[in-house]
Amino acid sequence: MVNDREDASAWVRTVVVPAAGMGTRFLPATKTVPKELLPVVDTPGIELIAEEAAAVGADRLAIITAPNKQEVMRHFEAFPDLVETLEARGKETQSAKVKRAHSLLNPIAVEQDKPLGLGHAVGLAESVLAEDEEFFGVMLPDDIVLPMTAMEQMVAVRNKLGGSVLLAVEVLREQTFNYGVFDIQDTDDESVKKVVGMVEKPDPADAPSNLVATGRYVLDRKIFDA
Incomplete structure (x- = not known):
């Protein structure tokens, strides 16, 4: 989604999403599934965050992720084979749901080697901000x-x-x-x-x-x- 606000500099362009934690409150489910991908009905929390970020004009989602949590980034890929199969079977609604995350905004991975807390995670985002970005958003997937x-x-x-x-x-x-x-x-x-x-x-x-x-x-x- 392209930021089409008249004065883009006055709006959030980058939203940071800390997603490197271990998800201890959701164990044992989060042993293999990152908590950011746990669904609210049928939509992962991270996708709801992306939708909210896009709604305020953001065009980049800086996801602070751990080395072993690449599935979070993969959720925003295009999945063309799956889309093709669904559409060939006439499942247009499901196809649209699969394509939705990829179309919302541009995800950027920022790796945090160790879960050293929210402040440390947000601090890592400085490297992905443009020089003229005077402020940025932070959204936690824990809260809808x-x-x-x-x-x-x-x-x-x-x-x-x-x-x-x-x-x-x-x-x-x-x-x-x-x-x-x-x-x-x-x-x-x-x-x-x-x-x-x-x-x-x-x-x-x-x-x-x-x-x-x-x-x-x-x-x-x-x-x-x-």
């Missing part, structure tokens, strides 16, 4: 966010205020021990808060808010200097 308009709203906030923008969802306070929880300050916009800190999996009594991190980020390129 509906409707698929959150990233577009986040980019609009970035274009207005600058900096990095993180997506938060509101949960019950007693559930905050499961998440990274934002310490926030109000801004002039009721739907936008300023993050002044973050606490990982706090006791609910100690949680600074009930707004928790979700796997969508718009990050300023300056993070690579940190």
Whole structure:
């Protein structure tokens, strides 16, 4: 999918997808199948992420992958023999599903030798950004966010205020021990808060808010200097 927005520089062009983890929460299924390929009904999580990225104008998906997880990249190949067989049998709907991932955007593999955490994985993405990309997106396949308009709203906030923008969802306070929880300050916009800190999996009594991190980020390129 080609980025056809009038001012492409104001929109996400590259989305980074950390996909090098071991998928321990989904064992034993992930012994042989990467968690990013586990289906939501009939569509792998990584393909849903690609669709969401393409919807906000991105034309590149930088997939941080491990040496033994090349199946994730292969999912975006064309599979012409399979398509030909399906179409010869009149299975047009199935053929369209097979072709869909290949048509969404351009996947780029970035290899992470060892699973050293989310920060390390995102840091590896600097090498694939164009020199004029001032910011980029990060999407985690662990989280499905509906409707698929959150990233577009986040980019609009970035274009207005600058900096990095993180997506938060509101949960019950007693559930905050499961998440990274934002310490926030109000801004002039009721739907936008300023993050002044973050606490990982706090006791609910100690949680600074009930707004928790979700796997969508718009990050300023300056993070690579940190």
